[in-house]
Amino acid sequence: MIYSKEVMRHFKSPKNLGEIKKPDGVGTVGNPRCGDVMKLYIQVEVRDNLGKKEEYVKDIKFQTLGCGAAIACSSMTTELVKGKSLTEALKISNKKITAALGELPPAKYHCSILSEEAIKEAIKDYLNKKNAKN
């Protein structure tokens, strides 16, 4: 097998697979022509953090058309992001995703980059919608 145990664990039983019916933000990255498309859905909740209001990723789901690494990266990203504040979520880098998966073959680094882009896109989409409302 070309992948680490952790990658295969996520590939076999991906976490947070599916869609959120009424998401607060959606990020779609990649292109079917290149073989990989990732779509992340987030639901955001505002919590009171010691008197300061902060936004958290309450729920996250993904749908991915792509290779084993693309699916594992998507799944791992949802795990890393779920329950985090948006500020923390924005700090999740492709390196962090790769490290959490143990390792990725070099040809698959772009999958972790796609995942990082997907979560950033989803948060951006949420913020855009929020700003449009205000």
Add this chain to the structure above:
Amino acid sequence: MKKIYLDYAATTPLDPEVIKAINLGMKKYFGNPSSIHSFGQEARKVLENSRKIVASYLNSESDEVIFTSGGSESDNLATSGLIEALPKSNYLPHIITSEFEHHAVLDTVHELVKNGQAEATFIKPTTNGLITPESIKTAIKKNTALVSIIYVNNEIGTVQPIREIGKLIEAENKNRPKDQRIYFHTDAVQAVEFFKLDVHYLHVDLLTFTAHKIYGPKGTGVLFVKRGTPIKRQIIGGAQEYRKRAGTENVIGALGLSRALERIIEDKADKRPGRQNKSFPELSETKEARRLQTLRDYLIDEILKKVPRSRLNGDRFRRSPANANISFENAEGESILLNLDLLGIAASSGSACTSGSLLPSHVLLSIGLPPEIAHGSIRFTIGRQTTATDIDYLIEVLPKIVSKVRKMSPFNEN
């Protein structure tokens, strides 16, 4: 878990008879065939006997058989070796090849063009993966020196009309001065077991094949070089292989290759007469070819029936008995392969994810598949150990795998 190998076009397991021959050979024939003592001469005898077997398989002369390290080296030698050996002239030699050659030919031709050693025309196959003799004919120019066309495509298994192309080149050569003739090479790596390899029947000057696709060892191949065909050796050193390929001969490899051919000859001897298909005369109607053809047709029919939005790549009729290449819309190839592997089934894919680049297979693109479809293509290639039970198991699990992969996709319609 039972393991099912459906990747015979990648490589084949060694035939038990080949293993026996190699084992014996490794113990007995370690001498250098160039040595004059008995150790060397015994090894020489084994090597030359292997060459004779290859020559008889190709219906060629022994001195037209050059042993190499494999298909890629033979392809490189046929293309670069021919172009570099042409007599100096005022014009740049022109090469005609196809868009769906193996990289060992395609990249060599690109290299020759890049280095200013040749110009080239890349013929686009038809959408069912065939090269027509007419398309070759129209591409011929005054400075055409080499035509190189793959016999059986390694990815989609389609069979090219090598004999017709060979004959038309021969006819064209009749009207040319000798120093301007066109040479014809075919990469026959995937053709050896099931298709006619008689070089006179095919009208070829150069022909490539390798041992490890026919149940022989890796690391040994053949280039047939017709007498009088100019070839500049690419590996330089001693005078081995009629000065066309230096290096101490791989005696054990040659022995294994020739033993593998003998096993095929035994199967061919077993053919029932009168079954020759007139519209597909290149196909050797052996018992094994017929058995695989039946399995292949069953595999194709069932998968196309059971998996919605699937399609067969390559001509249904003019294809190798061993090959089925199928695309699944909205499902990425590597994901399908990994799921198959988890169930013990080995196949291969034309997706970019398996090649290390973002581009899917050049073969699938050349027959007009959109990249997003090419990414979802799986090649199943069957062989001697494949049984109907194996195919039944594949047919049982594959529809579930494709539907599972599709459910994960953002383009899922459910």
